[in-house]
Amino acid sequence: MLTLQAVLDGLLLGILFALIAYGMALQWGVMNIINIAQGDLVILGGYIAYFMYLYGIHPAWGVIVSPIIMYFVGVVIYKLVINKVVDRDLFISILATFGISILFMQLMNFAFGADVVLANSGYGTTMLFDNSVTLPNSKIFSAFISIVFAIGLVVYMKKSKLGRAIRATAQNARAAKILGVDTEKVYAATFGINAALCGVAGALISITFTIHPYMGLPYTIRSFMIVIVAGLGNLPGVAMSGMGLGVFEEFADYILGTEFRIGSVFLLLVLILVYRRFKLSRKREYLK
Amino acid sequence: MKIKNIIITFVSAIAILFSTSVVSFAKVVGDKIILGAAISLTGKYSSNGVHTQNGYNMAVDRINDMGGIKVGGKTYKFDIIYYDDESNPKRAAQLAERLISQDGVEFMLGPYSSGLTKAIAPVTEKYGVPMVEANGASRSLFTKGYKYLFAVLAPANLYLDVAIETAVELNGGKGVRIAQAFEQDAFSQDVRLGILDAAERTGSKIIIDDKLPKELNDMAATLAKVKAVKPDVLVVSGHTKGALTAIRQIAEMKVDVPMLAMTHCDAAKLSKQHGKNSQYALCASQWHKTLTYKDDFFKDGMTYAADFEKLFGYDPPYQSAESSAALLVFKDAFERANSFDQKKVRDALADTNMQTFYGNIKFAEGGQNVDKPMVLFQVMCDDAGKCENKVVAPLKWASAELIHPIPKWSER
16 A cells, blocks of 8 residues: 555656756757746745735646746746757856856745745545545646646647647757747747746645745756656656656655655666767667 | 055055954853844745744844843843845854854854754854754754754744644544645755654554655646545645645545645745635644744734734744744843853753743754744635634644544535
């Protein structure tokens, strides 16, 4: 039963992480930017849901309101900062988004205070097998919404005009430009969509966990790892690696103890990277 | 052009010289005793930093209004120079250095949190500046042999001692089975050491001993283990985040434990954020307004709480009360030393033996207050869902009877 609990907890957690990683994979693939402020966008989205909750609106509505607001926040960040670093070295984009991350943390702290807060959904609990496996309904809700948004994104990328433009730009920005795609607009939209996904995830996190102005970084790191493990541009891979990571974390927690939870995730990352390198080196070809 | 540059340099040099000499304070200016404090007004500790500052300010105003401090036949008033340490230990140490060497402060008040106090203590010690602190409870502060550090609060290892002892007592003197989860920071790990001591003393067994990473906001794995092994007591300490996460997930996962003991319930506003789900949680507290300690300045806890609420608009958490007490200690020491000599004030501080509205204060060799026990309160809610914190242990101060064991979730 403990095993089943761990697997289910891990899966539900992983699906939520995967949603954040989706956004990161998208803008990393399209714009070649590693967004260190990803987690801070998530937290900001969480605060939107929290404030709705404070004013008596059910925080679940946050999953609709938060992405709309966050889309515009994303576009504004793009116009102010990101468009200046988009074609530059990866290192510069890391520095720039790191700056945004610090700025966001301080602004959120200034505006919302340093207290740890949460939004209560009042969703209750699903109990299985005579109360030996318990699943908070808020977590199930989170996972469900995450899946809906993830599928929605994939469909949107395949079918819509903007989606096609985004994919074209990701493949070859110059060629896309020549063929009449306004890459500037595509970049802004991509960053906006990423921020909107963060907004959804944030609203879900405020319902399932807690939020705090300085809690963004772990979400950035997790999504970074999920994307690395899955590989760029591999959206189903992101979903799989997100869930896998969630389950892996839970088991590491049970078997090794909570203190090794994050550590074991990093260890896994190192192992995967070493394995990748090993595989690559065997396939290495030389130009003569 | 060259001359212009020289003039600009000259003028700015004079300006800088002038500005530093103007802001430079001495320890005592006119009728003012100037204390220095680096406090977290921004950054992650800012809410508790503000509680600390409010506590200091309220006590300064009160002492000044009620006649000030009498030293050498003259009356003095308190004044505090504050700097914002941004919740950053390095910055706090720099600011302490600046307060002492640039602003000429010779007496310091402590910052918020053990971590920041740890950063400042070596600096005040180096300059021989007496520091009375009210918000650093980590045991390691008191084992370093600091001579100029005095803490009005009980050390962290005593926070949840009482809970284990109470559980053992209720178990007919037999040892209990303890599950514990502590954040990996100086304070929480000290609380853990206290539990380990108490467990050994009472013959109790620790069956789960998890360390929570700082960034963790999910305790589901720990709680699933708790559900499986059914301990007699569950102890959680991880600042406000730990308290909020624990209550949320215990309620969601319907974890039944006979006793749940925590820290930081006050700061987390548990009952406000979680309502009835937080019911029956036992919380360690340095102070509670219903305690009946008395002094001449604030009368007692209830009066202090009422006055504080009038000024700042919220019920004082213990962080504010202990900060106010720090000023009372300073006043008492200045008057007994009858001097502003740092050594004499330090010796007077070491001899402190007084009662304040916050509790008795008497310092041990290491500087910690040994005369004030921790109290435990339990969150109790009425049928309408209104929750209150009631002191349940130690029995001497109890205002309500401990509810034990906690009713099962299925019966609530």
